[in-house]
Amino acid sequence: MISTAGLSRRFRAPDGDEVHAVRGIDLSVAQGETVAVLGPNGAGKSTLMRMLSTLLPPTGGTARVAGFDVRTQAPLVRERIGYVGQGNGAGHTQRALDEVVTQGRIYGLDRAAARARATELLSVLGLEQLARRRTQAMSGGQRRRLDLAIGLVHLPALMFLDEPTTGLDPQNRNNLWDHITAMRRRSGMTVVFSTHYLEEADQQADRIVIIDHGRVIAEGTPTQLKQRHVGxxxxxxxxxxxxxxxxxxxxxxxxxxxxxxxxxxxxxxxxxxxxxxxxxxxxxxxxxxxxxxxxxxxLPTLDDVFLELTGRSLRDAAGRPGTGTEDSDRAPEKVA
Ligand SMILES: Nc1ncnc2c1ncn2[C@@H]1O[C@H](COP(=O)(O)OP(=O)(O)OP(=O)(O)O)[C@@H](O)[C@H]1O
Incomplete structure (x- = not known):
C-alpha cells in the first residue's frame, strides 16, 4: 500500500538556514496494516505524512502510495486516501452534515450518495445529534470526530491520521479508536497514524516506526521492539x-x-x-x-525502547513544541 525509497524533504527557512526534516526514509506498509509513527517534536512525522498524502512534494527519493507515485500521479493517490491533519476542524464553517456532504461531492459522489454516506458516518461517529450544528459550536472532541468523518467520506483504502487524539480526554480518545477500529474491520482500511501517546501506539498499531531527526531509527511490532531493543x-x-x-x-x-x-x-x-x-x-x-x-x-514499555535508542525519554522529548520556522510552501492541511 505504501513503499518509499530514500524519501527526503528539505525546507529553506526564511533566515536562509536549511532544515532537513526527512532524511532518506525507506518504508513499506502492507494493505490492511495499522502503523504508528512515533518520534519527538520536530522528528519529521508530519512532514512524512504530508508527503505521502501529496500535500507536500518530496525534495528527494520516491514514494508510491495506493499504487501510484505521489509526485507524478498525485490526483490518483488522493482519490484513494483520506488525511486528517492536526488542524482540528479549524477551517470548517458550515453545519456538520453539510461539511461532510461537501467533501463527498468534491470526491465525485452524487448528492444522494454523499448525503447517505455523510449521515451514516455521523451516526457511526456518534455525531448524529449534532448534524445541524455549526462546527464553531462543537467541542474539540466533536470536531475531531467530524474531521474523521470528512476524511472517511469517500471510503478511502488508506487513511493518514496526524495526531488524531491530541487534546482529547481519555474517554473521547477511546471512542475515536473504537470508531476507527470498526471501520478497519468493515472495509480492511490501511491506517497510518502519528501520536505522542505511547500507550495508544502500543494498543492500536500492528507495527511501530520510530523516527528521530528525520530518520527511521527502529521499526517492528510493539513486542519485537521491546524484545529487540530492551528485553x-x-x-x-x-x-x-x-x-x-x-x-x-x-x-x-x-x-x-x-x-x-x-x-x-x-x-x-x-x-x-x-x-x-x-x-x-x-x-x-x-x-x-x-x-x-x-x-x-x-515487559518494557515503548518509552524504555525510545530511551534505549536515543538516550532520551519520548515523554520528555515530546514535551516541547516544535522549534522550526515556517516557509511559504506549507500546504493546506486537507486533501480536497
Ligand atoms: N514548512 C516548513 N518550513 C520550514 N521548516 C519546516 C516546515 N515544516 C516543518 N519544518 C521543520 O521540519 C522539521 C520536522 O517537522 P515536522 O512537523 O515534520 O515534525 P513532527 O515530528 O511532526 O513534530 P510534531 O510532533 O511537533 O508534530 C522541524 O524542524 C520543523 O520545524
Whole structure:
C-alpha cells in the first residue's frame, strides 16, 4: 500500500538556514496494516505524512502510495486516501452534515450518495445529534470526530491520521479508536497514524516506526521492539541493601544480562527473556547465600525502547513544541 525509497524533504527557512526534516526514509506498509509513527517534536512525522498524502512534494527519493507515485500521479493517490491533519476542524464553517456532504461531492459522489454516506458516518461517529450544528459550536472532541468523518467520506483504502487524539480526554480518545477500529474491520482500511501517546501506539498499531531527526531509527511490532531493543526487566527483591548490592554484582557478571540497577533492597537487570533467565539467577543467588524474597519479570514499555535508542525519554522529548520556522510552501492541511 505504501513503499518509499530514500524519501527526503528539505525546507529553506526564511533566515536562509536549511532544515532537513526527512532524511532518506525507506518504508513499506502492507494493505490492511495499522502503523504508528512515533518520534519527538520536530522528528519529521508530519512532514512524512504530508508527503505521502501529496500535500507536500518530496525534495528527494520516491514514494508510491495506493499504487501510484505521489509526485507524478498525485490526483490518483488522493482519490484513494483520506488525511486528517492536526488542524482540528479549524477551517470548517458550515453545519456538520453539510461539511461532510461537501467533501463527498468534491470526491465525485452524487448528492444522494454523499448525503447517505455523510449521515451514516455521523451516526457511526456518534455525531448524529449534532448534524445541524455549526462546527464553531462543537467541542474539540466533536470536531475531531467530524474531521474523521470528512476524511472517511469517500471510503478511502488508506487513511493518514496526524495526531488524531491530541487534546482529547481519555474517554473521547477511546471512542475515536473504537470508531476507527470498526471501520478497519468493515472495509480492511490501511491506517497510518502519528501520536505522542505511547500507550495508544502500543494498543492500536500492528507495527511501530520510530523516527528521530528525520530518520527511521527502529521499526517492528510493539513486542519485537521491546524484545529487540530492551528485553525483559527482571527484578529480584532481597532482605537488605547489602544483599542487594552483592546480588547486583552477581547478576551484572552473568552472561546475557544488560544494564543492572539497584533500588533499595531490589535489583533489576535487562535480560532477553525473563522467564528463561529467572531460575539461573535464583540458583546463583542461593549459591552465594543471598536470600531472594520476591521476583518478577516485566515487559518494557515503548518509552524504555525510545530511551534505549536515543538516550532520551519520548515523554520528555515530546514535551516541547516544535522549534522550526515556517516557509511559504506549507500546504493546506486537507486533501480536497
Ligand atoms: N514548512 C516548513 N518550513 C520550514 N521548516 C519546516 C516546515 N515544516 C516543518 N519544518 C521543520 O521540519 C522539521 C520536522 O517537522 P515536522 O512537523 O515534520 O515534525 P513532527 O515530528 O511532526 O513534530 P510534531 O510532533 O511537533 O508534530 C522541524 O524542524 C520543523 O520545524
Amino acid at each position: 525483559d526487566r527482571l527484578t529480584l527483591e532481597t532482605t537488605d541493601h547489602a544483599s542487594a548490592e552483592r546480588l547486583r554484582g552477581l547478576i551484572a557478571g552473568m552472561d546475557g544480562v544488560g544494564t543492572v540497577t539497584r533500588q533499595g533492597d531490589a535489583v533489576t537487570g535487562q535480560v532477553a527473556d525473563g522467564r528463561t533467565a529467572l531460575p539461573g539467577v535464583i540458583a546463583a543467588a542461593r549459591d552465594q547465600e543471598i536470600t531472594v524474597v520476591a521476583a518478577e519479570t516485566r
